[in-house]
Amino acid sequence: MTDNNIREFDDEIPEKKLKILEAAIKVFSEKGFEGSRTSEIAKEANVAEGTIFKYFKTKKDILLSLLLPLTLKFIKPFAMKSAEKILNKGKDEPVDEVLKNLLLDILHLVKKNMPLVKTVVIESLYHEELLVPIKEKLAPQVLELLDGYVNYHKEKGDFKDYDTRFITRTIMSMLLGYVVLSSAFPEFFSLDEEEKEIENIVNVLINGIKNGGV
Amino acid sequence: MTDNNIREFDDEIPEKKLKILEAAIKVFSEKGFEGSRTSEIAKEANVAEGTIFKYFKTKKDILLSLLLPLTLKFIKPFAMKSAEKILNKGKDEPVDEVLKNLLLDILHLVKKNMPLVKTVVIESLYHEELLVPIKEKLAPQVLELLDGYVNYHKEKGDFKDYDTRFITRTIMSMLLGYVVLSSAFPEFFSLDEEEKEIENIVNVLINGIKNGGV
Amino acid sequence: MTDNNIREFDDEIPEKKLKILEAAIKVFSEKGFEGSRTSEIAKEANVAEGTIFKYFKTKKDILLSLLLPLTLKFIKPFAMKSAEKILNKGKDEPVDEVLKNLLLDILHLVKKNMPLVKTVVIESLYHEELLVPIKEKLAPQVLELLDGYVNYHKEKGDFKDYDTRFITRTIMSMLLGYVVLSSAFPEFFSLDEEEKEIENIVNVLINGIKNGGV
């Protein structure tokens, strides 16, 4: 499921550098950045320790260069492929179907890149250099996309008159909560019913849990 | 708001040990466990570095002893005070009012102890010794309480016939999502409208965002 | 002869710090700064390697702190004791006797602290941070003293009408040349005839080597 695959953009990135990045993602996600040893990354990457420092000035540098793969992984496919699916083709499909597919897309992207996402998200709590680009580049793009979707349906009269940003946040919130909970306590979730779970989440989001609400 | 106050249970815990724990919570939450230095904890606690090791065998030991304060902070008040409010007194109050109060209670508890919670939650991702007790002691108690609440309303016919555990998870999910989002991106939230935000979240949870649903 | 004795000013300098400084002077003078290993300094000082970095932030820091002992060794005794001997008491003594004693004083100071002097002089060729204080503090004081001596005798009509600074430089030059040559090629000099050698140097300086002079 998680394959740390960051090779899609191996335009001219050297093989060894890619192996080091993959190894770093794995080790960072298991031990945390500060708890990781460059020696372990080297071993994991089947590379001499010195080689790491040919490609990255410092250990911290490895962490910071995870921003690029993360961005490429999320911005590119998410903003391009999904955005059109949602906003153009989606206009005729039922609202819950569209939302479910959107959340599933994001979820799959996150799950496929869980070690990378986990590492960047957690380390951004301790390293401003990581948080700032996320806030200024990644987050706005995701928000813009979702805001567009929400506004479209608000104007169409599908959604209640909540503040657009509140609805966006709530959608994000539910997905985020699911991701975190299901990662931390996988034994409470059945792996094979992920699609059903997301379907339920979308249903709650749209109709609420109250009996009688449609 | 966050005062790291763990002195409530200073039955016979020595003053210096408490100061070390408080300092550790502060430093751990700012730098992460591995990124924290015992020298900084000592300075923050106004204590000699050697003193730390009179009370804690190792640095890791400090981290592990955060479980006790966390448990005391959450299990005790939450299970005792709130549980009764919710299940007994709450039976006559409207369902959304009860839920809102419950979430606000939890939220306040979390915010008041954010550094402690942040540290234990994040470090539990890297240290089994921390995760296991959480899964086996803390989580079940919280789940039991919420499950009870959900079951009560399901039986009363207030809630749709979702799986109890799914509703519980969804409630947790939304709160967790809110906590994480509002901590990571405080600039997207207005600090003074926390209560309104929770109110909205509860409304969405109960009625959904779909127009026409009550 | 060379005892690396820098303890004279051990006002409150910790014993271990002194031992590290002494060891560093020894090792630096034998291997050069860059060729020296902190591990060897530690061993020489009978101290754990980590202890070095309790007293000095970096290895470079050790080098820079040699300036203080050097200054104390040279400025203090030289400027105070010798200056008066030379300029006051010396006024009645024959000019060559005074000069000979002055040069012998300096020479003994240099020889007694040869490793320290060698290290600072050579490393100042590669480290601006070392050269600047020497040029701005040490050198001017030495020059001022010698200039005073030279001027006194020029005014008295003892010396030819060379530029004062030229004579000063020439005196320094001859001593410097002797120190360097006798250090590099000790086998060309008889150790026990140092005083005779200096006497000859002073004679040449005053009377030249030309026959018939005097």
Add this chain to the structure above:
Amino acid sequence: MTDNNIREFDDEIPEKKLKILEAAIKVFSEKGFEGSRTSEIAKEANVAEGTIFKYFKTKKDILLSLLLPLTLKFIKPFAMKSAEKILNKGKDEPVDEVLKNLLLDILHLVKKNMPLVKTVVIESLYHEELLVPIKEKLAPQVLELLDGYVNYHKEKGDFKDYDTRFITRTIMSMLLGYVVLSSAFPEFFSLDEEEKEIENIVNVLINGIKNGGV
């Protein structure tokens, strides 16, 4: 002035090897041998780092091969050209003129090759392998030449009856002192008056600074 020109003897020395030697002389003289990086030498020589090790087994090897250029630079011209000028043609010229020209010759040779000379001289203090050949080959030849000159004038009755070797040493000493001082403290010397300075030095050497000495 200093052109590191060691190409005079490029009998069959490959171009790249020469470039490496020149680069090494430059870098060594600026950073010291141990403080120099082969990577920097390679860059300075416009050569791949690996190429260095095609021509020199080790970094140390580069240092040792500086002996040959140094010897060629000094022994050859100095012993051949100057020696005849001094001992043959010089016999009719005034003693101070000859000495002045000799010192100027040496001085120019030293200045033109300062980085090379500086490096070999300083590093010989830390590397026996460098010092021994200097002591056994270079020094004796220089001394023999000067001794011959001094003896010639002693026998002619021009010089006082000092030990020949003492006079030789004193001449070397004064020149050495001048070179070192003027290199370390160039601001104390006027560059354009080098010839005048040497003239003065020779005058002092011959006549002394005492007033009335001829």
Add this chain to the structure above:
DNA sequence: TATGAATGAGCTTTCATTCAT
């Protein structure tokens, strides 16, 4: 011949831990 990516031994420096006081 010349390259430069890769190496890994060894460097300086850090830091949790110990222990004499």
Add this chain to the structure above:
DNA sequence: TATGAATGAAAGCTCATTCAT
């Protein structure tokens, strides 16, 4: 009990040297 100087194992990083191309 509390200290903080001292420790030394282990960390990140450097750099002379190798070798496949």
